[in-house]
Amino acid sequence: MNEEQTHRIFFPVKNYNLNATLTSGQVFGWHQQLEGWEGVIDSKWIRLQLTADGLQVETVTPMHEVKWLAHYLQVELDLEAVLSTFPPDEPMQAAVKACYGLRILRQNPWECLASFILSSSKQIVQIQQIVKLLSHRFGQPVAVPRGHEARYSFPSADRIARCSEKELRACKMGFRAPYLKATAQQLTDGTVNLSQLDRMGLEAARSVLLDLPGVGHKIADCVLLFAFGFSNAFPIDVWIRQALEELYFDGRTVTQGQLQEYTVNHFGPYAGYAQQYLFHYRRTIKHL
DNA sequence: AACCAGGACACAA
């Protein structure tokens, strides 16, 4: 009905499981409408729709170059090559079968970092609510199709740094408010620069993130994996811990050190990808 | 109505 209002781009791509990708808990700003998945990437409203032979993308303003979009969506990734590195054990293959086509996006570092600082000890639906509240109150309105409900970009680190703790707590984030504000301040005043991390080694990049308030091993690995492309970063949360103990340790409880050593050795160069398949498989199917 | 959520942190042993 609103076809003339949007500009369309088509990415021919096989094996793209859009639903699994957007609902697997790696990103929190997408919502499913009748016409497709809608979200905001870098201040631009986007609608995504899966077709038989690729990904249909709608934007409000015409796109002269779409490399940034292909990069975000990771449409050029050779997914088969990634999946072929997974260990051939039964649970891993079951996860691949159930979530086939799931991809790890390449998100904006600050938005990803902030989202996962807010994620600690929160359910995914609540994280989505907090992100939406934050965007509505402190983000910028973005251009949307005529008659469409208003949408807002994720607020900049600078804007968050200028929020009071009270304003942040009003967005339902509770004790995470001082963490988010302090990290935003460090990024704003130049104490830490995220733009260099993708040129560093995994351990060096991780240590930079670990110095930020509210960032521990789990959140650091999420940001390394979801925003910086460290495909071997392996976030260990309560779900993955339970899954690994059950599937690979015969139900025994193991220490964090044992778990970390096992994951880096067992899941290979794309361990983070394997982790996301196991995580989503566990949360959606959850039989066993 | 309890229980727990894609944890981090300070502190103890």
Added chain:
DNA sequence: TTGTGTCATGGT
């Protein structure tokens, strides 16, 4: 290094 209590808030 590993274990415990605490921190808000609301979904299931």
